[in-house]
Amino acid sequence: MMNKGIVMDIKKHSVVVLTPNGEFITCKRKG
Structure with a gap:
């Protein structure tokens, strides 16, 4: 899922x- 922003x-x-x-979208960082 790729969102441009x-x-x-x-x-x-x-x-x-x-x-x-x-x-606004909050994405969890991986790593």
Whole structure:
């Protein structure tokens, strides 16, 4: 699942991405 977006915030265990639709998605980082 690949979503194109702008990375707004990077935390230790998650990444916040702003999608072109204007919604924020929190993705869990692997590793």
